[in-house]
Amino acid sequence: MRVFQVRQATTGSILWTGAAAGDASALEAMAHEAGYLDAAHIPQAILDRGLKVEVLNL
Template sequence: MSIFQIRQKTSGAILWTGSADDEHTALDAMAREAGYPDYSALPDTLRAAGFETAKLDLIS
């Protein structure tokens, strides 16, 4: 698993940070934490605003 961070494109606000297998899984996890079953269940207006998903490379 990798660490991903999801931001709202328009404001740059960080919406979610956590571990996931890939970008799609990270978007689903963000949606679940917001109370939706998965990313596809988010309202169209939210998805239309856009999200930036970044894989964080953390070095210990």
């Protein structure tokens, strides 16, 4: 597993950092930790601002 960071694209705010198998898994983990059932349940207002998933090279 690699370490990922999910950021809000427009502000650069870090929403989640952790280990995941890939980009999709990182987004699912972020959504779950934020209290959503899965990434499909992230509110459209958040998605409209953009989410950026990056691998951290530690």
